[in-house]
């Protein structure tokens with residue numbers, strides 16, 4: 012008899028077909044997320060789940076789903092999973108690192124460039140029919156090449172961003188991380204470890220790429236924003252909550268920061284209304300990993316892990332420490 016599994020959202024049909032060779036698949040083939048109660052209900056009798064970052068797999072849920080043995084995320088971030096509760100109940104947890112690194116780094120760079128060079132603002136101006144005469148400082152923005160990039164969080168994606176900055180844009184890179192990289196890796200990336208305050212004070216562009224944990228909640232808040240140059244930009248492709256969106260909106264509207272690029276928000280899909288009122292912020296709906304190829308690859312990694320779990324094999328990409 013085949014085991015029963017749940018897929019919590021619309022993903023690519025070919026991944027579902029693959030899973031169907033190994034399990035009876037209950038597929039929530041929709042973009043509307045399951046509510047916590049629906050998730051618990053749909054998980055009854057399921058041994059594994061293929062999920063995303065929008066469901067919470069916490070102690071309360073696990074207690075109500077005793078048959079569940081594997082949570083396989085199609086995302087790299089796993090802050091929505093209570094790892095301690097999973098470990099306690101013997102639930103294996105996997106995520107999807109690597110396959111989205113370069114795509115997400117591309118997008119981080121795109122957001123930073125768009126914010127610095129005022130791409131959204133100027134496009135709105137043009138679409139509104141307001142483009143009249145050429146003027147010497149029309150949408151004059153912040154220089155990017157050769158300026159200092161500060162990377163908060165130097166994991167896979169942070170390093171991919173640093174490589175782009177160093178090799179393609181001649182940017183000196185400062186980074187702040189729990190522990191410095193080996194000297195050779197630093198040299199390859201043209202990157203130097205500094206404490207967070209130094210990074211914020213000295214960077215012309217700050218990129219937030221750190222995972223969301225209780226320790227990184229509001230890592231960039233009012234006090235940190237106050238350290239930044241008023242000519243600097245801030246880009247967040249990590250998680251909403253790492254940046255204090257209200258404090259950021261205030262800094263942007265008071266001219267204490269030149270611009271920001273945000274792909275993630277506290278309480279998304281809601282966006283802080285004060286951010287929506289700021290012209291100098293580029294806002295995108297959590298799409299940093301969204302290319303056709305990468306999103307397919309993310310689903311396949313989740314399926315690889317889930318199938319391994321069903322067959323009692325080690326998970327190819329377990330979350331660190333699980």
Ligand code: 8YV
Nearest residue numbers: 063064065085086087088300
């Ligand atoms: C996802 C992400 O698109 O992988 C992650 O952690 O943030 C993105 O790649 C997003 O989480 C969708 O659920």
